[in-house]
Amino acid sequence: MTTLAASLNPSPNDATLERIERSAIDASARLPVLLFFGTAIFWLLIGSLLALVAAFKMNIPGLMDNEAWLTFGRVRPAHLNTVVFGWASAAGIGVGLWLMARLCRVAMMHTSLLIVAAIFWNLGVLVGTLGILAGDSRSIEWLEFPGYATPILFIAYAFIGIWGIIMFRFRKPGHVYVSQWYLLAAFLWFPWLYATVNILLIWQPILGSAQGAVNWWFAHNVLGLWFTPIGLASAYYMIPKVIGRPIHSYYLSILGFWSLALFYSWNGMHHLIGGPFPAWMISASVVASVMMFVPVITVAINHHMTMQGHFGALQWSPTLRFTVFGAMSYTIVSFQGSLMAIPTLNQITHFTHYTIGHSHLGLYAFFTMMMFGAMYYIIPRLVGWEWPSANLIRWHFWLAAIGILIMVGALTFGGIIQGLALYDPAVNFMNSLFFASPWLWVRSFSGLLLTAAHVIFAVHFVMMLLHLGDKRAEPTLFARPIPEEETITA
Amino acid sequence: MMVAAFLILGGLIFLSGTALIAFYWAARDGQFRDLKKGSEVIFDEDEPIGQPTDRFPVKHTT
Numbered sequence: 001m002t003t004l005a006a007s008l009n010p011s012p013n014d015a016t017l018e019r020i021e022r023s024a025i026d027a028s029a030r031l032p033v034l035l036f037f038g039t040a041i042f043w044l045l046i047g048s049l050l051a052l053v054a055a056f057k058m059n060i061p062g063l064m065d066n067e068a069w070l071t072f073g074r075v076r077p078a079h080l081n082t083v084v085f086g087w088a089s090a091a092g093i094g095v096g097l098w099l100m101a102r103l104c105r106v107a108m109m110h111t112s113l114l115i116v117a118a119i120f121w122n123l124g125v126l127v128g129t130l131g132i133l134a135g136d137s138r139s140i141e142w143l144e145f146p147g148y149a150t151p152i153l154f155i156a157y158a159f160i161g162i163w164g165i166i167m168f169r170f171r172k173p174g175h176v177y178v179s180q181w182y183l184l185a186a187f188l189w190f191p192w193l194y195a196t197v198n199i200l201l202i203w204q205p206i207l208g209s210a211q212g213a214v215n216w217w218f219a220h221n222v223l224g225l226w227f228t229p230i231g232l233a234s235a236y237y238m239i240p241k242v243i244g245r246p247i248h249s250y251y252l253s254i255l256g257f258w259s260l261a262l263f264y265s266w267n268g269m270h271h272l273i274g275g276p277f278p279a280w281m282i283s284a285s286v287v288a289s290v291m292m293f294v295p296v297i298t299v300a301i302n303h304h305m306t307m308q309g310h311f312g313a314l315q316w317s318p319t320l321r322f323t324v325f326g327a328m329s330y331t332i333v334s335f336q337g338s339l340m341a342i343p344t345l346n347q348i349t350h351f352t353h354y355t356i357g358h359s360h361l362g363l364y365a366f367f368t369m370m371m372f373g374a375m376y377y378i379i380p381r382l383v384g385w386e387w388p389s390a391n392l393i394r395w396h397f398w399l400a401a402i403g404i405l406i407m408v409g410a411l412t413f414g415g416i417i418q419g420l421a422l423y424d425p426a427v428n429f430m431n432s433l434f435f436a437s438p439w440l441w442v443r444s445f446s447g448l449l450l451t452a453a454h455v456i457f458a459v460h461f462v463m464m465l466l467h468l469g470d471k472r473a474e475p476t477l478f479a480r481p482i483p484e485e486e487t488i489t490a
Numbered sequence: 491m492m493v494a495a496f497l498i499l500g501g502l503i504f505l506s507g508t509a510l511i512a513f514y515w516a517a518r519d520g521q522f523r524d525l526k527k528g529s530e531v532i533f534d535e536d537e538p539i540g541q542p543t544d545r546f547p548v549k550h551t552t
Contacts, residue, residue: 018536103532175528176521192505196498204494241532242544250529254522261509317544377544390546 021105026381028107029098032114034382034465036094037375039122041458043086046129048451050079055444059437069133077144078132084142084222085153086125088363091371092230093121093160096183098378099237100164103180104171110163117159124152140201140211142219150198157191164188178253182233185261189225193218209276213269220268223362228260228330231370232299235327238377239306242320243313248305256298263291270341273350289341296334303327318393322373325401329365333358348423353436353443354415357408364450365404372400372457379464388469392460396453403449406442414439 054076057063064070101108108114128145131137136146145153164187168180197218200206206214236253240246247253269277269285307313307324314321336358340349349355376393380386387393414436421432463469516522533539 013535015534015536018534022536175531176516177528177531188505188508192501196501199494199497237532240529241537242542244533244537244539244541244543246526246529246533246539250525253529254525258513313542316546317542318546319544387547390548393546 022102024107025101025105026098028111029101030382032108032111032118033094033098033378035115035118036090036097036121037379038461038465039118040087040090040094041454041461043082043090043122043125044454045451045458047079047083047087048447048454050075050082052444052447052451054079055440055447058440059444068135074133074135074137077137078129080142081132081144082125082129083363085128085145086122088227088367088371090118090121090125091375092186092227092367093117095234095371095374095378096186096230097160097163098382099179099233099374100167100183103177103183103237104167106167106170106172109166109170113159113163117156117163120152120159121156124149124156127152138202140215142222143197143201143215147202150194150202154191154194154198157194161187161191177236178247178250178257179233179236181254181257182229182236185257186226186229186233189221189229193221193225212272212275213277213281216271217265217268220271221265223359224260224264224267227363227367228264231326231330231367232256234370234374235299235303235323235330238319238323238374239303239327242317242323242377243307243310245306245310248302248308252298252302256295256302259291259298260295263288263295267292267337267341270346273341273343273346286341286343289338292334292338296331296338299327300331318387318397319373319377321397322369322376325397326366326368326370326373329361329369333361333366336361348419349415350419352415352419352422353411353439354419357411357415360404360411361408365408369400369404372396379461383464383467385464385467386469387460388463389460392456396456396460399449399453399456403446403453406449407446410439410442410446414443 053064053070054072057065057072057075068074097108097114124145128149131146131149132144137144138146164184168184197214200214201211205211236247266285266288269281270289273282273286275282303324314324339345340355340358349358376387417439418432418436421427421435422429521528530539537543
């Protein structure tokens with residue numbers, strides 16, 4: 001790395017200055033980002049436990065039903081909200097903050113704003129989760145957190161949004177990278193979504209079936225205008241950086257961003273096909289859902305063509321392995337989503353486990369895997385320590401990847417069988433449940449695999465924080481990758 | 491009820507307005523010009539194009 005000429009010349013060159021700048025940015029991000037990551041991993045574990053309890057209740061009716069707070073009606077929303085707000089959002093915020101600082105090429109300013117935001121965020125999730133378990137759930141999907149928890153979360157969001165705008169304002173001049181567009185949009189969109197839905201459903205509730213429309217407008221947009229932009233922002237940075245090659249077509253990436261902004265917020269009504277709504281509303285949403293093929297195909301082509309010829313890199317880069325898994329899942333889940341919006345298919349899949357499979361494909365196989373990948377890249381740069389064990393990373397990847405594939409497969413098949421049975425007037429309702437039940441056992445088993453993956457990741461994260469493991473002879477970050485994964489020099 | 495309606499409409503206009511302004515600004519600022527250079531802003535001399543930046547940890551015993 002350092003040539004003789006460079007070491008003889010005391011004046012630093014461009015590369016050294018850039019490395020110093022990058023280290024300063026990473027150092028400034030250390031506390032807030034690790035705070036978001038650490039708490040996110042904590043909620044991931046809690047969310048996994050709640051998920052297991054809810055899943056096994058489907059297999060063994062009456063399991064742990066003696067305590068009110070352990071009943072399905074409380075455990076299931078508690079699972080959803082801890083993984084959505086406690087894990088996925090917090091992990092996404094952490095990744096978003098770090099990417100924002102790197103792409104603006106300035107050290108993080110006003111980190112106290114972010115630390116306050118992290119504290120409020122977790123306080124909100126804690127109060128909300130306990131509220132749900134205590135029986136205060138609001139029974140609105142994706143919004144179960146009781147009214148006393150939402151303002152706390154909103155304050156946290158506001159701080160993050162303000163910070164995002166400040167950072168963007170003070171960025172180094174030059175091109176605004178596509179990931180920055182996605183992040184800024186996400187940081188602005190979510191507070192708007194969250195405020196709007198709280199005004200319309202909680203503060204001044206609108207009446208009748210319009211509530212359903214607001215509810216699904218919100219719930220779908222959390223996925224489309226909050227998680228999707230953050231996930232894609234991460235992929236658009238990580239894939240080119242890891243393999244050292246710019247995106248295949250930058251034009252397509254820009255087209256993808258603006259078409260996502262145009263079409264995605266119309267999608268929510270496809271959850272209400274067959275419901276008591278004006279036909280134009282549902283039709284417009286179905287059309288917009290199908291139009292989502294435009295941004296999705298641009299992203300898919302782009303990621304695939306960037307990776308073309310570099311798929312071997314999946315062997316040596318943990319970040320790339322998780323990120324590419326996430327990117328492929330994004331294509332699949334989006335295609336599936338567009339197809340599910342078509343009324344003839346929706347007739348079968350609606351109100352079945354198929355939908356649960358779809359949402360796990362989106363939130364886990366796409367978003368969560370994307371976040372794992374980004375964390376494997378970011379955390380070593382924050383703590384100044386390499387991941388102690390390649391084997392733990394491998395176990396984490398394979399348990400998570402196989403687990404989620406089994407889960408989505410089981411729910412998809414079980415859901416289709418259930419849907420066809422529900423649709424057949426000759427089959428009585430109880431039988432439609434029995435047909436799906438073997439698949440639910442498979443789902444619970446896959447949940448165990450995922451939980452094991454999360455425990456491994458959490459342990460590895462703590463080892464990183466404590467700087468356990470071998471001290472690397474040279475900083476791995478700047479070294480050239482070598483194909484041999486384990487070189488032992490005795 | 492009126493307050494809520496104003497807040498909702500205000501938010502809607504503000505958000506759509508920001509999107510339009512952002513798009514207009516991006517076009518005026520030349521963000522859509524020279525896209526090849528745009529895709530290369532995440533690389534620099536220290537981490538240049540062609541240099542991978544991540545790998546599995548390698549075991550060292552000294």
